[in-house]
Amino acid sequence: MIVPMVKVYVAARSRDRQRLLEAIGELGVIHLVPADPAQALVDEQTAEQIQSLQRALQVLYGIEPQGDQPELSAVEAAREVLRIEHQTAEYGNRLATLHHEIEQLDLWGNVRLQQIEELRQAGIDVQFYTVPDHDLAAMAAECVAVVGEQSDGRAVVATASRKQNVGLPESASVLPLPPRDAPTIREEAARIDADLKAAHRRLAELAHLDPQMQAELGRLQKQAEFVVAQRGGLTSEQLFAVQGWMPAEQGRTLAGELDKTGLPAAVHWMEPAADEQPPTLIRSPAWARPVEGLLQILGTVAGYREFDVSVPFLIALPIFTAMLISDGGYGVVLLLAFTLGYRKLAPALGTQFTRLMILVSLAAVVWGGLCATFFGVTLYPPVIAVDMTEASRTFMMRLCFWMGAIHLSLAQLWPAIGLFPNLRFLNKVGWAVFIWGMLGVVQMFVLKTPMGWDTPWPYLLVTGSALAIVFCQPSWNVGKMMLMGFANFPLSMLSSFSDVISYVRLMAVGLASSVLGVSFNEMARGIDAWPLAILVLLFGHSLNLGLAMIAMFAHGVRLNMLEFCNNLGMQWTGYRYNPFSGRTTQES
Template sequence: MITKMKKLTFLIYYKEYEAFLKRMQELGVLHVQTAQEGVVEPTSELEAKLRRTEHVKEWINRLEAMPVPDNPLADNRGVADILSHLDRMEETRHKAEAELQRLRKDEAALLPWGDFDPARVEGLSDIGYAMGFFVCPERSFNEEWAALYYATEVTREKGKVYFVTLTPVGEEVVLDAERLRLPCVSLMDLRKQIREKEEGIAAIEHEMGRLAQGYVARLRGYEDELRTSIAFDRVVLGTEQVADNRLMVLQGWIPEDKEAEVKSFLSTQEVYYEIRAARREDNAPIKLKNNAFVRMYEVLTKMYGMPDYAEFDPTPLVAPFFTLFFAFCMGDAGYGLVLIALGFFLKHKLSSSLKGIMNLVITLGAATTVFGAVLGTFFGVSLFDVDVPGWMKQFMIVGKIGDTSYDKQMLLALIIGVVHICIAMTVKAIGATVRYGFKESLSDWGWLLLVVGFICTGGLSFMKVISENVSNTAFLVIGGVAAIGIYLLNNLHRNVFANIGAGLWDTYNMATGLMGDVLSYIRLYALGLAGGMLGGVFNQLAFMVRDGAGDALYGVPGWLGCGLILAFGHTLNIAMSCLSAFVHPLRLTFVEYFKNSGYDGKGEAYEPFSIVKNK
């Protein structure tokens, strides 16, 4: 559900404004409206703080990614000295890496020629000769060059010939080949320089790693200070000034349950304020308030967008259906047990901020275990075909529908889809009534009556609960009443002919859209079936290897191969199934449900103006 909000408006004397604002920031409950508009140009000081914050964040991420050494280094530098020290080390490392890249380029140039002493080559000039280094394609190499220039082949690589010439000093060498300028250093000395540079870079990285543990905590504190200061500056810049800039006007929002606390605080301040309940048209910031189960799924709602203040929180309906969809797509009780075990294991390994995600993984795993048992699959094995108690098989939804070729699980997916869309249409009609009034939502109620009424009547007639004559009469009555809302009263502010035209257009969209929406839910059945079949294939392959190995070496190689295939195959299948079981239910929620429920998701999240603290 959406927490009720109260709007506050303050008038503060400009000399007392910043002191009052700091106290409000310490209170940490006011969502400042002016600070969120983003229409004020930031000052150079604010821009400098933003750049500094990004710089600090980059170093935090860099240091956190470094392995923790056995001998961390204690360092009591201040934050400014820490940043300067890190920047100097980074600059040194960059220079060393640039030099290392140059040395490796020189090494690549020397490799075809092997290790030789450049000083001895230069010494040839003392006896009147000069040595040249050339390369050319193999097809261009001319054996006559040996007689003309004492050309001597050194090596051949990748279709090229590397050779040297020996000519009197001053004699021009004219060849169809590229003359090379080699580094004036031997290959052995060059490799020594490369090792020294590599060791220097490694030493810098090692020192950073030893300093990381102590540096990160202080940098995080500094980042908090910067972000708190930035938030303060933005509020100051976004504050309206009146009465010749002598009065500051500040507006914001607080949760209704914080009103008493805020009033108690304001009673001690020299400030004039007004407080009133938020109206639907105010589009107040959104703070979700749900129970522990639903709260795990708020992350999905936030991925799409927060509801408007006038909308309903979709999370209480997203939670059970997403759980059901995920379990259907996974469709294997054994995989559900793996998710439960993985969730409990990672819950004690990950940070506190990720524990909520692990609770969601455990919940989805439990749902998958139950639903997978209903679908009759356990690690790719069909439970209905093995020796399990008969009472368990009674709860399994497997096989075909009677003598038809239609699968029960496919029908179940379609039924779930119909129910999901009907609930979405109900939410849309109720929401439109609450926001705009019953008269403005007659079209939504008409469509809801038509779809749900026809489904219920058709179902009762199919199950022989009502006779054919009763069902025909019910269809006519429901259709007639629904048509009034759809075609005649869909907009009371237009003439009847415009309403009929709009109703016909809505009919076309509903007829084509609803059918496609319902059929989209077949993906639940298809993904569950595919995962179960793939798991069964890995089982067959594993035991084929086991049987093929026979009893050689007491059957150890066969069982080892069987175990490896089972472990690898089911791990791969679980990973792919989890990805599909997350993406496709999310798609059914964001597209089919939100579209038919009229959910916009354009609300602004409640973000109180407070002291920033890293979690």
Template sequence: MIVPMKKISLVVLENERKGALKDLRKLGLLHVEEVQGSSEELSAFKDQNSKIEKALAILTEIKLGKKDSLKPTVIGKEAAFDVAKNVLSLTDEKKSCYDRITNDSVELERFAKWGGVDPADFAELGEKNLHLAMYEIPSDKYALVGDEAKTVVVGKDKSQTRFILVSEKPLAVNERPEGIPAEAYQVPLPRISTAALKKEIADSKDRIAQIESELKSAVQYKDSLKDSIKGIAKDIELENLYSGMGVEEKLSWITGFVPVDSMAKFESFAKEKQWAFAASDPSDDDNVPTKLKNNKLVSLIYPLTDFLGTVPGYHEYDISGWFLAFFTIFFGMIFGDGGYGALVTAVALIFILKSACTGKKVPPMLGLVLLLGIATMVWGAVTCTWFGLTPEQLPDWIIALSVPPISNAYADVQWLPFWTTDSSAGTLGTAQNLQIFCFTLALIQLCVAHLKGMARYIRDKQHRLKFLGEFGSFVQLIGMYWVVLSMVVDGNVFPLMGGDVYGLPWGTISIVLVGGGFAFSFIFANYEGSIGKSILESVKNIISVLLGVVNVFSDIVSYIRLWAVGLAGAAISGTVNTFAGPLVGHAALFIVLIVLLVFGHGLNMILNLLSVIVHGVRLNTLEFSNHLGMSWAGFKYEPLSE
């Protein structure tokens, strides 16, 4: 169930607001409405948090060898921030070293054919009125250099000639000396001597090695950095609320939500602290958090919904129980193999017993895994599917556990519909029976959605006639179920016209139900106090209203994915066994056989798990939720806490 909330408006003295927030954090009941605070302290906390997160990301990427193994060291929040600043500083310095190496290497490459060059030597000669300039020119153009230019050739190859111009006066910037052709390029002097550049590169490489050693040493503080992030997050939360609280005439106020079943404790605490507050029911416009409360069995679904991040809105439905029930069935059908289910069950039991023996609380996730493993075993038993083995390879007692109409052991048998003994109307094979089972699941789950909708509106005096709109959708589903069976399974067994089942023409009835249900939905689905306005609204949206009928058909058909994906998994496991078959009985290839079976079936289990996430979850969060009118627009109740 979704726990009802009370909206709380709390008023305290302005000079007591920080202490009040700390007290509320200790109480751990008030979910505070979002505020946007602003202060220097808040900016400082955010800056700390940002730097620590960046440092942690850097340390996480560092690979440690066996010789570098370090034991985690616990330090405080302030020390962790100092470590983070040091890590960021070292990282920036390391980057600077790499940039320096790159730039110096490019500079050395520029003077590789000139030999050693030192700007100090050029300056010293300049002081003696002997000014030198370095030039390069294409070798075939060197003859263009005039006689009036005093030059000394330093080096020459096929492409370039390097020479030094000797002048008695300094050359201005961009000055073209007399006798130097346009094809000649003046080579700028290096920043420092080439020898110094080489030393700078070597020093930078040494410093990089030192920095990497220091960063590896800082890895021991990773856990402390993680803890400090959590602590600073609490500081940010508190400071944001403190700076964002309303203040007027020495009073401060804050609003939030408290579960109804915790109001007595909140009132007692507020009375003890001498706080003034007002409690009221949330309005439709309030952004109310959602707190779910269910028994231990239903709560097994929480690890999955937390992983998916799906939270119903405060005014929506809590479908945790239905979600768990149908997801368990879907999981068993998609995994589909009793052998796989036995493995999952065994692993869950091992970890549950391990937790019990060590005195630790059994995580809910293990309970969910155990339930899903058992469901898979049950489905594998009723369909006679065990590690992809053929029925001939299984003992008789396992075959006896299966349900013949949907069992692989009876795949060649044709079954009469349960309502007749006359085979002239057609028969059904195992695959068709499984398809019928999938569509029946669809009918049950989607009908549950509209029954919940009818129950909701019949209690709503203002919108009570919307109950008839939900009723129309309900009967549309029942009629469309037969249409799906006729069009997808077998049109002879499930004809659209006639179709005598215990004396009733269900084909004809289904058409009437679809038409009648559509009429009820058309008239009452948009009811807001006036039937005429409701019909007018449907007329305005006639395209989407008509498409709604098609959507009912497609939503039911969508459940065939349970059979199709399970069939694909069974085919893969059978293929693995086919490949492994020739290796059985060869002692020398025993290890190869084991590796092939473990890899093949392991990969199939992983693919099945992905299929569950894609398909099993989808049927609950899309098809089922759409018929409920749910958008999963909620967010979790998260009170201020230490």
């Protein structure tokens, strides 16, 4: 559920502003809102240090400490880390340029320009030309040698002469020397490579200071948050006040909690106005919290007046992903990976997201068991066949369309409950009914099922359309009401059709995954050398599993975030409830 919020004002004597902020920080329940955001800014030095520490910790992530620990402060270490990062980026770009230059010098081999210059100083003129093969005999000099061939077939000829009287055919062209030779470029690349290794060693030494940088970052963030809170308050000669949001359940007890600190303060709270947007605090059931990990990765926050979609997401996403994978063997691999590697994966991916992936893996194992498919092999007669037969494809498409109708109609009925007894709830009910009628239309076009007046589909379409149009904008002005309904209906109707048919992706991607697994098995079966066959199997099934994970986000998450949430009316316009407590916190 989305926790109800109240707007709160807390005022104290101006000389008690420090005590007031400390007391509010200890309570940790008020999401402060600055009175003037332009003034509620931290100083540039602190902001720069925080940014440097954050970026440095990102650079050092995963680097094992080695060597001696440097005698540096946390901020100095962070700045050196960023300097090294900048240098290594420049080194990498320079190496790429040098490698490109060397590729252009294949014709010249290991010739050194210095050697040619020494010959010229000794009185021997060395020149290079390109000549067609049929004119090679016309080249005249004290020394003539074919040293290479260009891509167009012309020969590269070197001449050496003390008298500079070289005889050339008209077809000969002078080949200028390159600005640099390959050995010189390789020497520079070797120096840069050595510098890169030294930079990596230095980063490993600086990694010893990771805990100190973490601690300093926390201290600076706490200091910055305190400064922003202080500068964001309302100030006069006698009074200092702050404003913000807090859970309604705690708003009634705030005055009493402040009294316990012995601080004279006044508290006033009120319900949010219709045009105000409080922060969003979601308290999902404990079993539905794994979805929070996914929403954090996506960076989406429901608006205060929107919906907590944790429960429907947790039900639908594992089912959709299991159908997209369509292989119990892949589910077993994922389950073992996320359970056995839980301690290492949870800090990297987030505890809740790791738990979500365990649930997804379990669903994949169950669906794979129903399909009897494990690593592209059918082990026993399946309960639900996922293959290229007409019967299987028809059943899977029908199943997907029905799942889509259920999913989308629930998305329409959920806000209808909140709108009741406003007549607009009938508009939502109408769209839910219309979606079931649209199911019949989709099945008629895709599966060639009948859709006459002896089926329920036309009646559902007519009933749903009437409710959706009439109650789109309920009004005593019937003409205006009908006009608004008809104006909004066409696009919404087309959207309903595309939304229902969009669920066929579950069948299409799942079938593709199954066929790809079978194809790799057949490919490996045709290879006589068993080590190579094993490599083909490992590569093929790893690739298929990777594609399945991409499909989870590209299709499974999409069906929830777009099709379901669009029908629900979600716009994801919220921002997180972040109470002031001297550090950045988030209720878990």
